[in-house]
Amino acid sequence: DQQVKQNSPSLSVQEGRISILNCDYTNSMFDYFLWYKKYPAEGPTFLISISSIKDKNEDGRFTVFLNKSAKHLSLHIVPSQPGDSAVYFCAARTGANNLFFGTGTRLTVIP
Amino acid sequence: DAGVIQSPRHEVTEMGQEVTLRCKPISGHNSLFWYRQTMMRGLELLIYFNNNVPIDDSGMPEDRFSAKMPNASFSTLKIQPSEPRDSAVYFCASSWDSETQYFGPGTRLLVL
Numbered sequence: 001d002q003q004v005k006q007n008s009p010s011l012s013v014q015e016g017r018i019s020i021l022n023c024d025y026t027n028s029m030f031d032y033f034l035w036y037k038k039y040p041a042e043g044p045t046f047l048i049s050i051s052s053i054k055d056k057n058e059d060g061r062f063t064v065f066l067n068k069s070a071k072h073l074s075l076h077i078v079p080s081q082p083g084d085s086a087v088y089f090c091a092a093r094t095g096a097n098n099l100f101f102g103t104g105t106r107l108t109v110i111p
Numbered sequence: 112d113a114g115v116i117q118s119p120r121h122e123v124t125e126m127g128q129e130v131t132l133r134c135k136p137i138s139g140h141n142s143l144f145w146y147r148q149t150m151m152r153g154l155e156l157l158i159y160f161n162n163n164v165p166i167d168d169s170g171m172p173e174d175r176f177s178a179k180m181p182n183a184s185f186s187t188l189k190i191q192p193s194e195p196r197d198s199a200v201y202f203c204a205s206s207w208d209s210e211t212q213y214f215g216p217g218t219r220l221l222v223l
Contacts, residue, residue, distance in 0.1 A: 002152070004152075006153075017113075032210075036214075041216070041217075042217075043115070043215050043216050044202070044214045045213075045214065046211045046212070049211075080115070085160070087155065087171050090121030091155060093209070095209070096167075097142050097144075097159055097166070097206070097209050098144070098156050098159055099156065101153050101155070102152075102153055103151075103153030104153055104154075105140055
């Protein structure tokens with residue numbers, strides 16, 4: 001049973017616009033959330049994270065928002081660039097080391 | 112640092128054969144993770160080690176899968192006998208305790 005869900009398998013956005021990737025989770029014990037980015041033929045790379053005690057974390061063009069009551073988080077990329085085209089995985093942790101990943105959303109930024 | 116190293120990068124084998132995937136974690140990391148990526152289920156944790164000791168192997172699909180970590184710089188994931196449904200990309204990742212996990216490039220396995 002998927003504890004972390006990414007319901008949109010793909011997203012296309014025009015260059016310069018905002019990309020919003022969504023993620024839902026079911027386990028209220030998750031206390032740390034992460035976004036990973038994956039290019040073809042490479043492993044996922046860490047992008048940005050947020051603790052459950054916060055509702056927003058920003059790093060340059062990337063911002064993650066957490067809504068604990070809705071068990072929902074989102075990743076905003078603005079402005080989107082063609083190099084952002086990749087698969088984005090949402091992940092969550094309960095405090096132990098193991099991460100629970102979603103199935104990923106493929107973002108395509110159109111030049 | 113070379114990052115997490117996995118070998119082979121690609122493996123094609125026939126059903127029933129033994130498959131061994133290898134991983135060298137980042138030097139100094141004390142946690143190692145094996146994941147499997149499929150279209151249907153995304154990234155699934157198979158097993159993770161802390162200080163070379165298996166901590167959680169609840170994600171290992173069945174007895175055909177086994178993993179070892181004989182020392183801090185090497186781990187193997189073995190499938191014996193392999194089946195077509197094992198075809199997937201297998202990732203190894205390492206971290207220092209619960210800090211950020213760093214992933215290797217993956218091994219793409221195809222079982223015919």
